[in-house]
Amino acid sequence: MESGIERRSGVALWRQIADDIRAAIGNGVYDATGKLPTEAALAAQFDVNRHTVRQALAALARDGVVRTVQGRGTELLPRARVSYPIGARTRFSAGLGGQVAKAATRFLETATEPASEEVARALALAPQTPVLRLETVGAADGTALSRATHWFDAARFAELPAHCAQSGSITHALKACGVGDYKRLSTEISAAPASRTDREDLGLQAGAVVLLTTSVNADQDGVPIQMSRSRFAADRVTLSVRNAPESGDRDGTGNGDG
Structure with missing residues (x-):
């Protein structure tokens, strides 16, 4: 998944990352594994620090999109359509x-x-x-x-x-x-x-x-x-x-x- 974040857009980086991840989930990018890459991998992908990634993941968790499970990483929550x-x-x-x-x-x-x-x-x-x-x-x-x-x-x-x-x-x-x-x-x-x-x-x-x-x-x-x-x-x-x-x-x- 390519990073589409813009650093001078006026929108917080964590929000842009959360939106990119949400769009990728909607497009089935992570369906094969049912979970997101590690924080380190996402930080490298978006060229940000891990704290920014954690903010994005926390926002997705609040929205009921993902959940973080100790030892298993960040999993996608099933959503009935x-x-x-x-x-x-x-x-x-x-x-x-x-x-x-x-x-x-x-x-x-x-x-x-x-x-x-x-x-x-x-x-x-x-x-x-x-x-x-x-x-x-x-x-x-x-x-x-x-x-x-x-x-x-x-x-x-x-x-x-x-x-x-x-x-x-x-x-x-x-x-x-x-x-x-x-x-x-x-x-x-x-x-x-x-x-x-x-x-x-x-x-x-x-x-x-x-x-x-x-x-x-x-x-x-x-x-x-x-x-x-x-x-x-x-x-x-x-x-x-x-x-x-x-x-x-x-x-x-x-x-x-x-």
Whole structure:
């Protein structure tokens, strides 16, 4: 693993080292051994003293990423990930079915705004057409997994926020607005460092990575009804792309964000 620390960046060296190690763990660099190199080896790798390395390891231990065991070195702590399917019918809780005891969606904010060019194009609307924006957090067993922004045609789905508040489900709210079923038209997947908002809403530490999905759903007539941009905590979720459409995959409490 190459050292990416910068000595004049204004960020403490131990923090940069902790972030580099965290990223390496996320990329599976240490999976073969299940533990980190020795303090001396890390000090040599990052060209710092062992005290700085100890500070980095202490920060990772506080975050529940590693633990130091006398005589065995610094071990990686296993972190359970859920597999989240991306397919023709993607629903939050249905996708997590069998992996968690409870999946839930929390609605953070609702607003009406002019459609950006990207949103207008995705929803087949004229630019600046009023759209409804919903901000949500999807959680499993009390742990936040995703932070999402959803857009809908404000004229067609004026009652959607009220139905979301009542049911706690975008899927149920869409059904109440006359959309009995919907399918995924497209999904784009990428990755990026977690933003400050991501860290706050998902409870992530500095240096964390999120998986980004931008998706468009359409009703049974093929008319686009929803564009979503979701950020998944990369150390908690694995995105699994399904090639074949699923049949009968209905959701009770899903947020339809991924």
